[in-house]
Amino acid sequence: MIEIKDVYLHYNNLDMNAYLEALQNISLTIARGERCVIIGPSGCGKSSLLYLLAGLFKPTRGKITINGQQVTGPREEVALILQDHGLFPWKTVLENAELGLMIRNIPRVERRRKVLGILDSLGIKEHAGKYPAQISGGQRQRVAITRALAQEPEILLMDEPFSALDALTREQLQNLLLNLWKERLLTLVLVTHNIEEAVFLGDRIIILSPQPGKILKIIANKGSGLVSYRQSREFYDQCSYIRSVLEGETL
Amino acid sequence: MKTTLFKKISSNLTAIFFIIIGWLVVAIKLNKPFLPPPQVAFFSFIKLWVKGILAEHFLVSSLRVIISVIIAFLLAVPLGLVLGRNENLDRYISPVIYVLYPLPKIVFLPIIVVLLGLGNSPKVFLITLIIFFQVIVTARDASKGVPFQSVQSMRSLNASTWQIYRHLIWPYCLPKVLTSLRISLGTAVAVLFLAETFASTDGIGYFILDAMERREYGGMYAGIIAMGLLGLLVYGVVDYIEHVYCKWQKL
Numbered sequence: 219m220i221e222i223k224d225v226y227l228h229y230n231n232l233d234m235n236a237y238l239e240a241l242q243n244i245s246l247t248i249a250r251g252e253r254c255v256i257i258g259p260s261g262c263g264k265s266s267l268l269y270l271l272a273g274l275f276k277p278t279r280g281k282i283t284i285n286g287q288q289v290t291g292p293r294e295e296v297a298l299i300l301q302d303h304g305l306f307p308w309k310t311v312l313e314n315a316e317l318g319l320m321i322r323n324i325p326r327v328e329r330r331r332k333v334l335g336i337l338d339s340l341g342i343k344e345h346a347g348k349y350p351a352q353i354s355g356g357q358r359q360r361v362a363i364t365r366a367l368a369q370e371p372e373i374l375l376m377d378e379p380f381s382a383l384d385a386l387t388r389e390q391l392q393n394l395l396l397n398l399w400k401e402r403l404l405t406l407v408l409v410t411h412n413i414e415e416a417v418f419l420g421d422r423i424i425i426l427s428p429q430p431g432k433i434l435k436i437i438a439n440k441g442s443g444l445v446s447y448r449q450s451r452e453f454y455d456q457c458s459y460i461r462s463v464l465e466g467e468t469l
Numbered sequence: 470m471k472t473t474l475f476k477k478i479s480s481n482l483t484a485i486f487f488i489i490i491g492w493l494v495v496a497i498k499l500n501k502p503f504l505p506p507p508q509v510a511f512f513s514f515i516k517l518w519v520k521g522i523l524a525e526h527f528l529v530s531s532l533r534v535i536i537s538v539i540i541a542f543l544l545a546v547p548l549g550l551v552l553g554r555n556e557n558l559d560r561y562i563s564p565v566i567y568v569l570y571p572l573p574k575i576v577f578l579p580i581i582v583v584l585l586g587l588g589n590s591p592k593v594f595l596i597t598l599i600i601f602f603q604v605i606v607t608a609r610d611a612s613k614g615v616p617f618q619s620v621q622s623m624r625s626l627n628a629s630t631w632q633i634y635r636h637l638i639w640p641y642c643l644p645k646v647l648t649s650l651r652i653s654l655g656t657a658v659a660v661l662f663l664a665e666t667f668a669s670t671d672g673i674g675y676f677i678l679d680a681m682e683r684r685e686y687g688g689m690y691a692g693i694i695a696m697g698l699l700g701l702l703v704y705g706v707v708d709y710i711e712h713v714y715c716k717w718q719k720l
């Protein structure tokens with residue numbers, strides 16, 4: 219369980235006394251096994267919020283706890299997937315995927331076995347020896363997912379994971395993610411600016427306001443969780459509702 | 470891979486061919502003893518090399534360059550990479566570097582000779598100095614430019630500072646560092662020549678000057694050819710290192 223309580227985040231910008239308020243008074247509880255999607259316009263602090271959850275930054279004010287423990291740094295049970303920069307071009311698919319385990323000094327044989335297993339189940343084992351530049355965007359994202367899953371996380375944080383992909387690939391990966399969530403009993407916190415993605419994936423959707431990011435609305439989205447949801451009437455209604463909330467704020 | 474190597478060799482041979490033709494034409498037109506035609510130079514090169522005189526001077530000069538490169542690299546790369554990641558340290562050390570970097574290091578030659586004598590150490594010291602400054606500035610700028618997101622991605626995997634250097638900063642900066650090494654090698658070889666003519670009893674620079682003073686023009690050009698080969702050798706080594714460690718760059 220993740221508890222975010224009265225969290226503020228300020229960035230000190232380079233010119234001495236100017237600072238930027240990125241997040242304002244965020245309070246949110248995310249239950250175990252939930253799929254929580256955070257949506258908001260660009261620059262509203264979505265990535266910043268994920269960084270806080272990943273323990274990479276400390277909130278200026280307020281408190282974040284995971285399973286009752288205050289977050290003070292990166293934790294083993296939390297995996298983070300960044301939009302573009304997760305994979306290193308100088309490492310092969312396999313080396314990229316096993317990086318997390320390597321950092322934890324897991325013996326080579328063990329980490330290879332584990333990572334190759336996941337690469338196989340995600341359908342990219344045959345590319346293990348290639349470099350990121352030699353595979354497609356969708357395949358790269360699968361590698362990033364492999365790296366995160368190899369860590370056997372309880373909580374998976376994703377920052378606009380599919381935004382650079384074409385529509386078809388994006389939907390395939392969204393379906394894949396849903397399956398992984400089910401199989402591995404993950405708690406998912408996913409950031410996006412894509413409304414359809416939010417509605418398809420999130421059983422709860424958090425709408426943030428433009429900078430400084432505050433919680434505008436929290437929407438329960440109980441119909442989600444099945445691949446067939448995408449074709450339903452409910453799905454479209456939910457999308458247009460969220461669009462109206464977002465537009466109401468930006469106009 | 471084989472075909473690119475083949476292409477490289479054949480383009481190098483073509484270049485050499487044109488240099489020889491140009492040389493031949495100018496030599497015939499001028500018809501002066503100080504510019505013998507290429508075949509004369511080549512014969513005296515082979516003769517002097519087989520005798521061992523030229524080979525010995527070549528070895529001396531090559532070792533001076535190679536040892537300087539290794540020392541400069543081992544000092545400048547770690548220091549530059551760390552400076553790029555530590556603003557506080559950088560603030561104090563960079564001004565020192567900026568004062569010394571643009572100075573033509575050859576101006577120190579007389580002092581260095583007084584302090585270190587006429588052997589290998591003054592030459593190695595001087596060339597090391599030249600390469601050191603070029604490489605440290607590049608390494609620092611490169612490590613400053615490592616994407617913030619990549620660092621965060623490493624941190625989220627709970628990587629130690631050492632692991633961040635090892636898996637991210639070092640491979641990210643290596644191609645740039647090798648480029649700067651290549652740039653500084655040209656200057657280094659030129660300065661080596663000057664140092665070997667100014668205060669020396671061995672090395673190709675000494676060999677060339679000695680032949681010139683004796684008006685032994687065949688020998689002089691044999692020395693010049695050896696100098697060219699020395700350049701080819703050191704560039705070849707850098708290219709090879711790049712080929713092995715930076716394959717991913719060409720994808």
Ligand SMILES: Nc1ncnc2c1ncn2[C@@H]1O[C@H](COP(=O)(O)OP(=O)(O)O)[C@@H](O)[C@H]1O
Nearest residue numbers: 229238240259260261262263264265266267429
């Ligand atoms: N490291 C940083 N230093 C200063 N300002 C930052 C930093 N990171 C983000 N910001 C600013 O904070 C705000 C929120 O950024 P971010 O969390 O990246 O938003 P989003 O992911 O929603 O686009 C933006 O105005 C951005 O310019």
Ligand SMILES: [Mg+2]
Nearest residue numbers: 264265266377
């Ligand atoms: Mg963002």
